Amino acid sequence: MTRSDSASDLARLTDALIAAARAAGADEADAIATSGTALSVEVRQGALEHAERAEGIDIGLRVILGGRQACVSASDTSDRTLAEMAERAVAMAREAPVDDHVGLAHPDQLASDGDTDAGPLQLDDGQPLPEPPALLELALRAEAAALAVKGVSMAESASASAVQRRIWLAASNGFSAGYGRSSHGISAVAITGEGLGMERDWAGESRVWAEDLPTPEEIGRLAGERTVARQGARKPPTGAFPILYDERVAGTLISHLLGAVNGSAVARGSSWLRNDLGQQVLPAGMNLTEDPRRPRHSASRPFDGEGLRTAPRLIVEAAELQGWTLDLATARKLGMASTASAVRGTSSPPSPGTSNVTLTAGEATPEELIREMGRGLVVTSMLGASINATTGDYSRGAAGFWVENGQIAYPVNECTIAGNLREMLMLMVAANDLPDWRSLRVPSLLVEGMTVAGE
Structure with a gap:
């Protein structure tokens, strides 16, 4: 056929x-x-x-x-x-x-x-x-x-x-x-x-x-x-340290923001950003954009799950939250217009979703950010999650590399990192390693003052 x-x-x-x-x-x-x-x-x-x-x-x-x-x-x-x-x-x-x-x-x-x-x-x-x-x-x-x-x-x-x-x-x-x-x-x-x-x-x-x-x-x-870089991994020390989310996992941080601006969560009142429309939610100068029409990208689509034309939009502009992600039903509940963001399968009704989201990259390389952090953790993989959607409280299992004197010292595993998403997002410093070909393009992100639970 x-x-x-x-x-x-x-x-x-x-x-x-x-x-x-x-x-x-x-x-x-x-x-x-x-x-x-x-x-x-x-x-x-x-x-x-x-x-x-x-x-x-x-x-x-x-x-x-x-x-x-x-x-x-x-x-x-x-x-x-x-x-x-x-x-x-x-x-x-x-x-x-x-x-x-x-x-x-x-x-x-x-x-x-x-x-x-x-x-x-x-x-x-x-x-x-x-x-x-x-x-x-x-x-x-x-x-x-x-x-x-x-x-x-x-x-x-x-x-x-x-x-x-x-x-x-x-x-x-x-x-x-x-x-x-x-x-x-x-x-x-x-x-x-x-x-x-x-x-x-x-x-x-x-x-x-x-x-x-x-x-x-x-x-x-x-x-x-x-x-091979993970040979001899052990637990890191416990305390408050800066954490660099490697670009492999940095998108998970932004995915939590996207979940909080999803119209379904906002309409239910279960979003930690439900009262922040028009407010600063990222560090100064950062944009978070969506472009469902990027050629050759797997999440691109000409129309959404309700037949509306997709178009680029700014979710966050100059650090300020511009709007929610809406399908027709959530838009009507909130008295707004759909953002042509409906996604659906064969067995469920439409719901809001994003495609091809990009966070503004910084100027420093990941290596420069590691030197700046002095002592802390580079996270390269994550497992499990405890996220309070209403308060933004955050806790996840992690593995990666321990940093001493601005240099990677040894690989680590079996640790937990914790913080509050509102504070974490406001303290981010982005590296310049913005990846391509992903539906969520986010560079490595340095976050100060998170809690690491290891030994």
Whole structure:
């Protein structure tokens, strides 16, 4: 089946779902259909460990009836299933609570035909899926590069994958459009040491276009070098110290801010930033921007999950919070306009979400910030989280490297870092190592005065 054939099939499915919903008694309805094929291979010790191919179609229907809504989904696309889905959704909606803010976009709000064209965004490289032997070769090359790093005792795994996916969204307000995506990835996990002294680390990259990927050798070597650097890890001292979030994990800090400005949290009153619209939330001069239309980026999209045209916007400008992230329902609850930020799957209604967010980079290199911190912690990986969404209190497990006299002294593990997000974000100093190709582009961030619990 060609890409164009797939698109027309998905469009027919969504049209049929909406017609069935109307026939079942729905006031309004929207439907989403997705199709995809995914290939992946995993190798270990120079041999194929696992190979998988998955393909299929998923469909979802949302119906709205008198301010009540319900969603159903299926993977069977027979006419009988479509009719049953519509009847079941309408029956569920009749039992749902009334929400006067629920409803489709007005036709005047919808993206125009020209705005739904995903061509300029280059979300699909137009290439056929690679054959399994080609993916196998990529994974083997990544594993070999990791094993070639002195000090690596074994490669836990190496993998390569490729995905083609297409989505179509249609609604009873007249919207109907879709687009395709491609994705390619390579990763490797290496191990150093033995027994209780074993340490591991990894490297991996994914791109929309295969030609934009680093080579398997680069990825495998980086996994090996990161792993060897962790030899002899131990707990750090306990106390209040500056912490440098490496760019690998710095985005987690900003993700907490994004969660706090999400319209759903604000409407519930469960955001620690719920009263800070127009107030300073970042250090002076910092911007936090969103651009859902960046070419060749995996989170880009020409329209949102409710058919509104996406556009760049400033979430934080010159350190001040400019607005919430809103879909139609949360915008209506808050008396505002949607920011065209609806995201959705086949089994759930729209909700607010972001794509391609970038934080302003600084001027200093990470190494210069490490020299400035004197004594403290560089965090390169995190696990677990205890975040109070209402107060911003923050506690997470971490691992990385201890710094003495402005130089990395030894690797650390099994420690906890804690603080309050409001204070942490206001004290950040950004490095100049802004990464590319990520949906959340955040440089390394130095935060003063956090609590480290180690030995």
